[in-house]
Amino acid sequence: MPIARLNRDTLQRFADSRVEEARVLLQHKHWTGAYYLTGLGVECALKACLARAVQQHDFPDKGFINRAYTHKLEELARLDVELWVQLNNELSVDVKFASNWSTVRQWDDEKRYGVVDEGEANSLYTATTEPVSGVLEWIRRRW
Secondary structure: OOHHHOOHHHHHHHHHHHHHHHHHHHHOOOHHHHHHHHHHHHHHHHHHHHHHHOOOOOOOOHHHHHHHOOOOHHHHHHHOHHHHHHHHHHHHHOHHHHHHHHHHOOOOHHHHHOOOOHHHHHHHHHHHHOOOOOHHHHHHOOO
């Protein structure tokens, strides 16, 4: 499915699906795939937030759309000004969330072509899915 046909609901489902797939890969010790899919889940979640900014029947700004075609998580978060402000506020009050964001924001989609070790894969997954201060949980409350 081309990205142009994705909508907020689909991106939310993809976010949850990719993270669940990553969990299964972790169980089977497929570290690189688990790492990649965990980050992709966060990417989909952030893009679901961005989809809120595009109103039905509005013609979106080309610069915004072009910048949204990135895999860099921090750049995606910065595109939604309200989300970026909330993120920075949360970073200043929740030390655990700040640590988790520090881990997640470093996700590199290019590592799918390399080898990721168990520690890095587990660290990203945990920072993403932690029930209270996990990055995906934080995004879900805002998408």
